[in-house]
Amino acid sequence: MIRLRKFRMVRVLIAMTVVPLALSGCVTNPVTGASEVGFVSTAQQIAIGEEQYGPAQQMQGGLYTVDPALTEYVSEVGRRVAAYSNIDLPYEFVVLNNSVPNAWALPGGKLAVNRGLLVELRNEAELAAVLGHEVVHAAARHGAKQIERGMLLQGALVVTAIGVQGSGLGNSVMQSAQLAASLVNTKYGRDAERESDYYGTRMLAQAGYDPYAAVTLQETFLKLSNGHEPSWMEGLLASHPPSAERVQNNRGLVETLRSEGFTNGEYGSDRYQAATRTIRRDRDAYANADDARRAFREGNTEEALELVEAALAAQSAEPTFHALRGDIRYEQERYDDAVINYDRAIERDDAFYGHYLGRGMSHVALKNHARAKADLNASVALLPTTIAYLELGKIAEAEGNLELASRYYQAAGQSEGPVGEEARARYTRLNRVN
Helix, strand or coil: CCCCCCCHHHHHHHHHHHCHHHHCEEEECCCCCCEEEECCCHHHHHHHHHHHHHHHHHHCCCECCCCHHHHHHHHHHHHHHHCCCCCCCCCEEEEECCCCCCEEEECCCEEEEEHHHHCCCCCHHHHHHHHHHHHHHHHCCHHHHHHHHHHHHHHHHHHHHHHCCCCCCCHHHHHHHHHHHHHHCCCCCHHHHHHHHHHHHHHHHHCCECCHHHHHHHHHHHHHHHCCCHHHHCCHHHHCCCCHHHHHHHHHHHHHHHHCCCCCCECCHHHHHHHCHHHHHCHHHHHHHHHHHHHHHCCCHHHHHHHHHHHHHHCCCCHHHHHHHHHHHHHCCCHHHHHHHHHHHHHHCCCCHHHHHHHHHHHHHCCCHHHHHHHHHHHHHHCCCHHHHHHHHHHHHHCCCHHHHHHHHHHHCCCCHHHHHHHHHHHHHHHHHC
């Protein structure tokens, strides 16, 4: 019997769409103190953040595990700043294993910063400026407002789309994953960015940091934006576009804060350099791995293998390097070797869906159906994917469990592309025959 994942978010979305549209009223923005029209309560924001935090992390590369002390350090800085947000949210901060320089916040106080951004910052005060900005996005209801706008535009359609699926598997799975992706990639308007700059910098000063770090941070972003640095343009600058206006506004705010007595703030350069020593030391290893992925996508398998071997020689504790080597071996149809590499990845990080998915697909190729099923189920428990559901459907069909196979195919068929097409064709064939 399939163990269906429960998506509380589906129920939250339905409740927030059917009822509050008629009951929307005024809420007080905890950061600005202004009265606003809104219907997503603080409790609902927290529920959304808690539900989407795991899938969002999985889609963005998973947790950075090589140096757990780095996440604790970032969390300490984040909590120090968030203490001045004027709302007691269950703030949580994680470091993601992603080379793209980015940071994001979900409603309810769930935040993340990428490894790729941390290696670019110069001191703890700049980190606090980044985290303060993201804290304001969460605390000032910016994500909630985006959800409210979307519901007002298509609320009835959302309820209809969710309601047509009777099982917890299927549309609800894809709706949840899509919501996590949309929340992470949200592009806030100019007013929201100004608000996050203003109150985030104030929080920075209140926490004891020199607020001028918010100026140097924006100057760096603006310089990189003008230089069209590819990795930056696809990361932080895509969702938080810098401008000369933002730099000037921050300068003016710093002058105001100085006049209010916020002087002699700290930068924490030595603490920051010590805390980020490992990721800075391993920067070339991750660059080699990123180049290996690009070569692999382009079909240059031998080049990819050479690059990932260099990455592993520099940092053998990084699980994604072992998994990437497994991907290459899988492509070479060396499935037993691929399993060995995925084993090594899982030994180092047993909480990332991709490692289980890769090993599960390798076991599929080796016709080890029991092991494949266990790994594919482990992968979808962390992040549902259409390829995993398709392969689970094939296994269920081979075992004669046609009802279960049909449900897996229905889930996989929610996506576009070749996998979705195959799943829909298999679902149609099964239900036509039976």
